[in-house]
Amino acid sequence: MSIIAYISFPKELKVFHPSDIEGREKEFGINYETSNLRKDILLFPKVSPWESNIIIADKKEATFNNCLKNLFIYEFCISLPREYYRQKADVAKSNKNDDTKKQEILKIAEKWWLVRNKLLHDFINDNLIIGELVEIYTTWHDHVNFNFEPPTSEDTIDLEDVLNMPLPRTSLKIDTSHKLTICKTK
Numbered sequence: 001m002s003i004i005a006y007i008s009f010p011k012e013l014k015v016f017h018p019s020d021i022e023g024r025e026k027e028f029g030i031n032y033e034t035s036n037l038r039k040d041i042l043l044f045p046k047v048s049p050w051e052s053n054i055i056i057a058d059k060k061e062a063t064f065n066n067c068l069k070n071l072f073i074y075e076f077c078i079s080l081p082r083e084y085y086r087q088k089a090d091v092a093k094s095n096k097n098d099d100t101k102k103q104e105i106l107k108i109a110e111k112w113w114l115v116r117n118k119l120l121h122d123f124i125n126d127n128l129i130i131g132e133l134v135e136i137y138t139t140w141h142d143h144v145n146f147n148f149e150p151p152t153s154e155d156t157i158d159l160e161d162v163l164n165m166p167l168p169r170t171s172l173k174i175d176t177s178h179k180l181t182i183c184k185t186k
Contacts, residue, residue, distance in 0.1 A: 004141040005077065006059060006148075008070035010132045015042035015056060015074075042074065053079050054123045062146040067179065068135045076136065078119055084112045113167040121162040128159070128184040139177035151179035159184045 018037060021028045029045025040057045041049055049055055057075040064073065091104045124134050137151060152175075157165070159182055 001140050001142050003138060004075070005136060005138045006062065006064075006068075006073050007056070007076035008068040008073045008135045008137070009127060010070050010072070010134075012072045013042070013044075013056065013074070013127060015044055017058065018043060040075075052123070053081070053119050055079055060146065062148065064137065064148045066150045067137055067148055070133070070135055078116050080112055080116060084108070084115075110167050113165075114163075117162055117165055121159060124159055124162070124182055125184065130184055130186065133181055133183040136180045136182070137177065138180070140175075148177070151177040153177075154179045154181070156181040156183065158182070158186075160186060 016028050016030065018034050018039060018041070021030065021043075025031070025034060028043075030043055031046060032048035032051075034043060037043075037049060038057070040060065042056045042058060043049070044052065044056075055077040057077075059073045059075050062073070062075070087108045088105055091101050091108065094101065096104070128134065137148065139148060139151070155178070157180070162182060
């Protein structure tokens with residue numbers, strides 16, 4: 001099992017399936033190489049998946065039973081730069097004691113959590129107008145059943161508060177799901 005996330009928007013994002021525009025990428029504002037991408041990744045005009053750190057994919061056969069209000073749903077991931085993983089690995093393989101390693105890894109996680117929050121904020125800000133909202137549905141997934149039920153917990157925040165979200169101190173339990181609604185009010 002692994003954690004999977006979906007994001008829903010009130011209107012369809014201006015994205016393209018690679019197979020739908022193959023050979024006509026420039027017509028759609030795609031001015032980057034697309035041949036080595038996963039086939040389910042959706043492409044944004046002018047911004048390659050390697051530059052944005054926001055990865056949107058087709059939701060495929062996923063269904064949401066009373067989970068999300070918005071109709072346009074995408075599989076969603078924020079990828080952090082390799083530097084984040086390198087820093088954590090350097091601390092993990094160091095000769096420091098376990099408590100020191102835990103503290104240093106927590107500091108690294110907090111630093112990169114701020115980067116992640118800024119990426120999320122900017123992405124949502126670029127794709128919403130004032131008065132709209134996005135919903136992020138996160139759950140453990142067995143990679144078999146793509147029929148999702150209402151979340152076991154929910155939060156609603158303003159878009160500007162995304163920048164100050166604290167690093168979660170506990171992880172999502174196997175039997176839980178969460179929906180975060182983010183509203184753009186300014």
